[in-house]
Amino acid sequence: MVDERMTNPVQDLIAEATRLRYSRRTVIRRAAALGLSAPALGLVLSGTGRQPVAAKAPSVQLGGELNILAGSYFVPEAQTFFDQQTKEWGDQNNVTVSTDYVNWPDIQPKVASAVESGAGPDIVELRDTWTYLYYEQMVDLNDLAASVGGAGGNFYGWAENTVAVDGQYYSIPVGTSSAAFAYRQSYFEQAGATEFPKTWEELFAVGKELKAMGKPIGQALGHSTGDPPNFAYSYMWAHGAMEVEEDGKTIAINKPEFVSALETLITGWKDAFDETGLSWDDSANNRAFLSDQISATINGSSIYIAAQNAAAGAETDTDYEVVVDPADINHAGFPEGPAGRFNVLGSWSYGIMKYSENQEAARAFLEWWLAPEQFEPWLEAQKGYIIPALPAYAENPIFTTDPKLAPYLDVVNYGRNKGYAGPANQKAARASSEYIITDLIAKAIQNNDAQGAVDEAVRLLERVYGR
Amino acid sequence: MAMVGSATGAKRILRFHVPLAFYAVFLLFPFLWMLIVSLKPDQELLDTGQNPFLLANATFTHYRYLFAETDILRYALNTAVVTVVATVLSLTCSVLIGYALGRLRFKGGYLLGVIIFLAYLVPPTVLFIPLAQVVARFNLYNSYWALIFTYPTFLIPFASWLLMGYFRTISRELEDAALVDGASRWQAMWRIILPLAIPGILSAGIFCFTLGWNEFLYALVFMGGGDMKTIPVGVVSDLIRADVYQWGSLMAAGILGSVPVAIAYSFFVDQYISGLTAGSTKG
Numbered sequence: 001m002v003d004e005r006m007t008n009p010v011q012d013l014i015a016e017a018t019r020l021r022y023s024r025r026t027v028i029r030r031a032a033a034l035g036l037s038a039p040a041l042g043l044v045l046s047g048t049g050r051q052p053v054a055a056k057a058p059s060v061q062l063g064g065e066l067n068i069l070a071g072s073y074f075v076p077e078a079q080t081f082f083d084q085q086t087k088e089w090g091d092q093n094n095v096t097v098s099t100d101y102v103n104w105p106d107i108q109p110k111v112a113s114a115v116e117s118g119a120g121p122d123i124v125e126l127r128d129t130w131t132y133l134y135y136e137q138m139v140d141l142n143d144l145a146a147s148v149g150g151a152g153g154n155f156y157g158w159a160e161n162t163v164a165v166d167g168q169y170y171s172i173p174v175g176t177s178s179a180a181f182a183y184r185q186s187y188f189e190q191a192g193a194t195e196f197p198k199t200w201e202e203l204f205a206v207g208k209e210l211k212a213m214g215k216p217i218g219q220a221l222g223h224s225t226g227d228p229p230n231f232a233y234s235y236m237w238a239h240g241a242m243e244v245e246e247d248g249k250t251i252a253i254n255k256p257e258f259v260s261a262l263e264t265l266i267t268g269w270k271d272a273f274d275e276t277g278l279s280w281d282d283s284a285n286n287r288a289f290l291s292d293q294i295s296a297t298i299n300g301s302s303i304y305i306a307a308q309n310a311a312a313g314a315e316t317d318t319d320y321e322v323v324v325d326p327a328d329i330n331h332a333g334f335p336e337g338p339a340g341r342f343n344v345l346g347s348w349s350y351g352i353m354k355y356s357e358n359q360e361a362a363r364a365f366l367e368w369w370l371a372p373e374q375f376e377p378w379l380e381a382q383k384g385y386i387i388p389a390l391p392a393y394a395e396n397p398i399f400t401t402d403p404k405l406a407p408y409l410d411v412v413n414y415g416r417n418k419g420y421a422g423p424a425n426q427k428a429a430r431a432s433s434e435y436i437i438t439d440l441i442a443k444a445i446q447n448n449d450a451q452g453a454v455d456e457a458v459r460l461l462e463r464v465y466g467r
Numbered sequence: 468m469a470m471v472g473s474a475t476g477a478k479r480i481l482r483f484h485v486p487l488a489f490y491a492v493f494l495l496f497p498f499l500w501m502l503i504v505s506l507k508p509d510q511e512l513l514d515t516g517q518n519p520f521l522l523a524n525a526t527f528t529h530y531r532y533l534f535a536e537t538d539i540l541r542y543a544l545n546t547a548v549v550t551v552v553a554t555v556l557s558l559t560c561s562v563l564i565g566y567a568l569g570r571l572r573f574k575g576g577y578l579l580g581v582i583i584f585l586a587y588l589v590p591p592t593v594l595f596i597p598l599a600q601v602v603a604r605f606n607l608y609n610s611y612w613a614l615i616f617t618y619p620t621f622l623i624p625f626a627s628w629l630l631m632g633y634f635r636t637i638s639r640e641l642e643d644a645a646l647v648d649g650a651s652r653w654q655a656m657w658r659i660i661l662p663l664a665i666p667g668i669l670s671a672g673i674f675c676f677t678l679g680w681n682e683f684l685y686a687l688v689f690m691g692g693g694d695m696k697t698i699p700v701g702v703v704s705d706l707i708r709a710d711v712y713q714w715g716s717l718m719a720a721g722i723l724g725s726v727p728v729a730i731a732y733s734f735f736v737d738q739y740i741s742g743l744t745a746g747s748t749k750g
Contacts, residue, residue, distance in 0.1 A: 323510060
């Protein structure tokens with residue numbers, strides 16, 4: 001029986017779905033394409049005899065325990081907020097929910113041992129393309145992905161590519177922390193740049209002036225998962241090279257224009273960069289920036305937020321002075337090269353392990369938490385540190401109130417997955433975890449040999465992708 | 468005479484005290500650095516204009532944060548329980564293995580000793596996946612037993628090797644005399660050899676305690692849930708947020724976490740040195 005309040009698009013979609021025997025997932029996709037609201041989608045699903053999207057806690061009696069594995073939150077308040085959410089849901093459903101937060105590099109060993117042993121957390125937070133590595137031990141979440149994605153305007157391509165394995169969802173993308181250039185506005189003005197350079201070559205030129213002032217650009221090129229690959233992949237793509245072509249097989253890194261760009265970088269590194277950056281990890285550039293040793297670096301918004309926190313702390317304690325004034329920090333998107341502007345982007349996601357003895361509760365929790373009523377406040381608690389996987393949330397004031405954070409959201413417009421132009425698959429994940437591209441850049445600088453570094457990378461990539 | 472005496476004193480200073488002082492500074496510097504960082508306010512830590520070795524405004528903020536915002540006391544309890552029980556268990560096994568390999572003559576004994584030592588060389592990064600399956604099969608996840616039963620995989624080989632060498636240094640005639648006098652093999656070991664081997668057992672015990680106390684990977688993957696974290700895992704999880712390290716509190720945890728190990732060393736330092744040198748040089 002169709003509700004009389006239904007509008008015509010709803011009735012049309014019910015008729016269409018009934019006539020063409022749409023699956024629940026197809027109904028949700030069509031509803032999203034027609035721009036139907038969540039209540040209207042609920043009416044359509046009811047009208048076609050399919051289970052509506054649950055935004056509230058399900059009425060089915062759950063129980064037992066649920067353990068979630070996640071990375072430690074950069075914003076401590078957001079971690080507290082998530083704990084409150086899990087407690088609220090747990091209390092409503094008689095489920096004891098616990099969350100283990102671990103240092104980011106420690107997530108993967110925990111997931112790997114859980115997968116191998118068939119015991120451990122029920123729900124895991126995965127980074128980037130990890131789903132490709134573990135999907136065989138994870139629960140199919142296509143229905144949930146369709147309802148969450150359908151209600152939020154479909155996931156961004158970069159989020160879908162990193163999470164959906166051959167189009168199948170085993171984890172639900174939630175967004176990621178993105179990277180932009182954090183820079184000291186006053187130093188750039190002193191160096192003659194009224195705005196952040198638009199191209200890499202311009203950046204190297206300004207950097208030469210900055211280094212002469214004793215405030216070079218800082219870039220981490222050690223083995224850590226954030227800032228080094230962000231620079232290395234982006235610089236490579238901007239100069240026409242890539243690990244593989246679109247076919248996912250043909251190695252496409254040995255391009256003359258890229259070798260030439262590497263030679264420019266070798267010179268630029270000496271002239272414009274802090275040369276100790278070859279051994280830096282993700283935290284070293286934060287420290288160098290916040291201690292006023294460098295004028296610019298690729299980073300998440302953590303530098304800016306940490307400077308704001310330090311300034312707030314200094315207000316309450318007059319003994320200390322803020323070394324770097326957050327008012328002097330600005331952000332800019334990555335410069336472009338001859339092939340365009342690029343950045344690395346891959347979504348974090350949440351999935352359920354097959355060995356979980358409480359899959360029903362795990363699914364119910366994710367369904368509840370990913371509904372806008374819960375998810376949007378969680379996103380707001382992140383203070384803009386996490387950019388969303390769904391366009392619907394990009395309109396949230398948290399991303400528009402402080403214009404200095406705009407470049408972090410803008411990454412969704414020019415970000416690419418690791419492995420681009422090929423698919424973000426297991427091979428791309430392996431090449432990334434072996435730091436082949438990061439090492440290519442670092443070795444070119446260290447050995448002053450661009451072609452030699454590229455040749456070595458070709459050899460390593462052939463081992464990963466096959467000849 | 469006075470000249471000879473002062474020349475000898477100068478030589479002694481040059482050959483003994485100067486290298487010793489250099490070595491002491493070299494070894495103690497990390498602890499001094501940890502202490503300085505743990506007492507510095509964040510703003511000073513980031514101010515490179517200041518002398519990094521001087522404390523302008525000492526503060527206990529990082530220590531307060533450690534106790535207020537992390538479960539450090541619970542982590543310390545977990546670490547102590549796991550380390551002490553695993554050490555006792557490993558030492559017991561190692562004494563028996565070390566005695567058998569060091570004192571009894573049987574075919575393949577030497578080869579067995581080498582194999583046991585080689586087991587110590589297998590890195591935990593290779594072992595943790597298969598061990599995870601064992602831990603899961605026995606349903607030990609996130610319990611003390613998970614670590615108490617896995618730590619001996621690297622503690623026993625090392626301690627056995629050390630004790631095997633030490634047992635070999637003890638005169639065989641003492642044991643033979645006891646056996647001739649009617650003691651059983653067990654009595655000879657328990658009453659004659661073990662009392663003489665106390666320095667070696669203590670040094671092996673201290674090694675086991677230190678290795679267990681500082682262990683990270685097994686503690687992370689086999690336990691590490693909820694409040695079942697050890698100090699190395701707990702402080703890293705609570706004090707590193709994305710790419711921001713809370714250095715002050717991390718160093719405070721490092722200082723406090725070193726205390727039990729330092730106490731263990733200070734109590735048994737004489738026996739430890741005696742045991743280590745006997746086991747390593749004569750074995």
